[in-house]
Amino acid sequence: MKAINAVRLGGVEVLPLVEGGKGVSVSTGESAGAWAAAGGVGTISVVNADSYDENGHVVPQIYRGRTRRERHEELIDYAIKGGIAQAKIAHERAGGKGRIHVNILWEMGGAEDVIAGVMEGAKGLIHGVTCGAGMPYRLSDIATKFGVHYYPIVSSARAFNALWKRAYSRTADLLGGVVYEDPWRAGGHNGLSNTENPLVPEDPYPRVAALRKLMQTFGLGDTPIIMAGGVWWLEEWQDWLDNPELGPIVFQFGTRPLLTQESPIPEAWKARLQTLKKGDVYLNRFSPTGFYSSAVNNSFMQELRERSERQVAFSTEPVGELVAQYGIGARKRAVFVAEADLLHLKVWEAEGFTEAMRTPDSTLIFVTPERAREILSDQVACMGCLSECRFSNWSQRPPEYSNGRKADPRSFCIQKTLQAISHAEGPDQETVADHNLMFGGTNAWRFATDPFYSNGFVPTVKQLVERIMTGR
Numbered sequence: 119m120k121a122i123n124a125v126r127l128g129g130v131e132v133l134p135l136v137e138g139g140k141g142v143s144v145s146t147g148e149s150a151g152a153w154a155a156a157g158g159v160g161t162i163s164v165v166n167a168d169s170y171d172e173n174g175h176v177v178p179q180i181y182r183g184r185t186r187r188e189r190h191e192e193l194i195d196y197a198i199k200g201g202i203a204q205a206k207i208a209h210e211r212a213g214g215k216g217r218i219h220v221n222i223l224w225e226m227g228g229a230e231d232v233i234a235g236v237m238e239g240a241k242g243l244i245h246g247v248t249c250g251a252g253m254p255y256r257l258s259d260i261a262t263k264f265g266v267h268y269y270p271i272v273s274s275a276r277a278f279n280a281l282w283k284r285a286y287s288r289t290a291d292l293l294g295g296v297v298y299e300d301p302w303r304a305g306g307h308n309g310l311s312n313t314e315n316p317l318v319p320e321d322p323y324p325r326v327a328a329l330r331k332l333m334q335t336f337g338l339g340d341t342p343i344i345m346a347g348g349v350w351w352l353e354e355w356q357d358w359l360d361n362p363e364l365g366p367i368v369f370q371f372g373t374r375p376l377l378t379q380e381s382p383i384p385e386a387w388k389a390r391l392q393t394l395k396k397g398d399v400y401l402n403r404f405s406p407t408g409f410y411s412s413a414v415n416n417s418f419m420q421e422l423r424e425r426s427e428r429q430v431a432f433s434t435e436p437v438g439e440l441v442a443q444y445g446i447g448a449r450k451r452a453v454f455v456a457e458a459d460l461l462h463l464k465v466w467e468a469e470g471f472t473e474a475m476r477t478p479d480s481t482l483i484f485v486t487p488e489r490a491r492e493i494l495s496d497q498v499a500c501m502g503c504l505s506e507c508r509f510s511n512w513s514q515r516p517p518e519y520s521n522g523r524k525a526d527p528r529s530f531c532i533q534k535t536l537q538a539i540s541h542a543e544g545p546d547q548e549t550v551a552d553h554n555l556m557f558g559g560t561n562a563w564r565f566a567t568d569p570f571y572s573n574g575f576v577p578t579v580k581q582l583v584e585r586i587m588t589g590r
Contacts, residue, residue, distance in 0.1 A: 119589035120359045122352060124157075125342055125366055128217055128245050128267040128294045133157040135586060136344055138372025139221025139248055140306065140557070141165030142536035147204035149380045150218055151211020152579035159217040159368075161248060162208055164236050165226050166193065166503065166533065167200030179537065181501045186512055187519055190502030193533075194228040194235070201236035209243040217245045219269065223307070224252030225407050227502040227514050230260065237264040246294050251307045251409060252505075255281060258289040267294030269344065273301040273309030275329040282336055295342040295368065296333065298326050304347030305372050305559035307409040308401065316401045316410055322348070323358075330365050339365055346370035350561050350568070353589035371586070373559035377571065379578045383540065386548040387556060390414065392571060394563040401560075406509035406529045414556040418535065421489075426528050428466050428484040429477075430459040446474040446482065453482070475527040478508075483527055496531040503533035530555070 124131045135158035139145045142165055150160030168176045179196045183189040201220065208218045222233050229249075237244060237260070244264075249257045250271025261268035270286070272278045278296060286293060301308040302319035310316055326343060333341060342365075349355065349369045358367050376383055377391050398415050404422045405411045413419055432453045433440040442460040443452050455463070466472075466484045473490035474482045485493070500510035506521045507513075509529035513521040535554040542550035565571050570585055577585065 119353045120356045122359065122587055122589070125368055127159060127342055127368065130217065132159055132216055133583070133587065134342075134368040135159070135583060136219075136346075136368055136370040137161045137375050138305070138346055138370045139163045139219075140372060140376070141221075141223060141226075142533070143168045143200075143540040144376070144381075144383055145221065146382050147207025147209075148211060148382065149375060149378065149579060150204070151208040152378075152380045153375065153583065154208065154212035154216030154218050156580045156583035157216050158583060159219055159246070160208055160212065161219045161221050162201065162204045162244075164197060164201035164204070164220050164222050164232060166197050166537070167204045169196065169199040169203045176541070181499070183501075186500050186502050186510075189500070190227055190512075190514065193501045193503055194231050197226075197228070197232045198235035198239065201232065202239040205236065205240035205243045209240075218243065219246040219248050220244050221248040224249050224254040224257075225409075225505050227504050227512075229505065230256060233260055234263070237266070248297060250297065250299060250309070251407065253277070253281060255285045258286045258292065261292050262289050265292075267292050269293075269295050269297055271297040271299050271309075271346070272329070273299055274311070274325065275332045277309065278329060279332055287336070290336070290338070293338070293341060295344050296329065296338075297344040297346050297370065298322070298329055299370075300325075300345075300347030301410070302347075302401070303560050305399075305412050305557050305562075307405060307407060307411045310401075310410045316403075326358075326367075327363055330363065334365075342366040342368045344368040344370050346372065347559060348561055350374070350564050351590045352586060356589070373562050374582060374586075375579065376558065376562075377565055377576055378582055379576055384542040384547045384551060386542065386551040387539065388576065389548075390416075390551060390556065391558065391562055391565045392574060394558075394566055396563045399558050399560045399562045404529055406507045406526075406532050407504060408508055412557060412560055414558055414562070416556055417552045418554050418556070422528070422530065425483055425485060425489075428462075428471055429481050429528075430455050430462065431480060432476075432482050433480065455482075476524065477528055478524040478526050485527070490527075493527045496534060497525050497527075499534075500531070501533060 125134045137153040139161040141163045145163035150162045153160035181189040246267045248269040300322050301310040401410050436454045439456045440454040442457045471484040497510045500512050508526045511525040539554035
């Protein structure tokens with residue numbers, strides 16, 4: 119195993135290990151501070167981070183606004199207060215060691231307001247801003263305003279080329295590094311393009327080599343590239359170390375920090391991670407962002423998949439193969455489906471899936487009455503947590519605050535489910551974890567096979583970093 123040497127990141131020498139940011143109360147100040155204290159770069163997620171009352175209790179994010187726009191403003195306020203609170207915790211835990219970064223989803227509702235509010239309220243506590251899930255052109259402007267380094271997340275050289283030419287070339291001095299997030303292996307939302315096959319992972323080496331070659335043409339040969347997605351043992355990546363074709367390389371770990379003593383996720387989530395098998399985490403496209411994302415194949419994901427499988431094309435007038443009349447809703451309004459699909463509908467109805475819900479693609483999905491009520495209730499309660507949401511049809515763009523399409527019942531309220539799983543506690547947390555979105559990288563199955571975690575061992579962040587530095 120080659121020596122794993124410190125790198126210069128954001129103006130200081132640190133271990134080449136970055137904690138990946140994970141949204142909604144998962145990448146916290148406790149975890150990020152511990153990672154920085156171990157000599158690396160800790161990352162706080164400011165996507166609806168937790169804040170605390172005077173007694174140290176988590177402040178529930180309850181929305182009282184009558185309109186989506188009013189609730190959207192409440193969400194931004196919660197996120198700013200939470201981000202500041204977590205930055206203070208991380209700063210204290212780090213003890214002046216390592217670096218503290220914040221991570222934000224560019225497609226989060228009010229992302230620019232949130233990151234500006236957090237940076238303003240936590241001056242001097244944050245050393246860098248990481249951002250992905252979209253094309254964050256204005257990330258460099260925000261970093262410049264607050265005098266910190268910025269770290270865009272991209273999944274291809276082409277994406278970075280667009281960001282550089284449109285914005286980043288003007289602020290190259292604050293570009294601390296470029297995160298290459300592998301779109302097939304990383305946890306959370308992934309940057310697969312329409313030309314890439316989600317079922318056929320590509321080797322990351324040529325993609326990162328292409329990114330470095332492009333960066334060299336911009337004078338960025340010494341700017342670190344942070345490899346994110348699929349990294350487990352560094353001995354499996356030693357050909358990347360001291361490699362002149364790749365230049366300075368740092369490694370980001372998003373999944374492994376989930377299973378540490380400082381990780382705030384519920385014990386049921388941690389226990390599930392230790393039992394996963396290869397293939398239990400897979401790419402799907404149910405997210406209301408429209409991006410591909412990776413998640414554990416639990417009951418939550420199975421229900422979403424089955425929901426879309428009970429789907430037929432329909433028309434309000436007979437056309438082509440859609441000539442079989444079918445009544446939907448309480449008034450049994452007539453629509454037309456294919457004769458073959460009419461047989462499927464009868465089977466689904468007999469199984470209890472009696473409620474037909476229209477999608478933006480002129481199809482009907484069939485769910486139970488209880489599920490239909492839940493979907494409609496969640497759509498009505500939308501708090502604008504994304505810049506645009508296909509589940510509720512929210513958009514943060516005035517004046518309509520709508521994406522102009524019909525709300526899509528094949529998706530889900532991501533804010534609701536992530537809040538539920540990240541705060542699950544008590545005897546029913548196993549059920550809560552199974553029936554909500556449980557994200558992770560596609561390598562999460564390795565918890566069950568890595569000897570480091572034998573007999574249910576859960577390390578501290580310090581122990582994990584020490585282990586990684588051995589090559590394992």
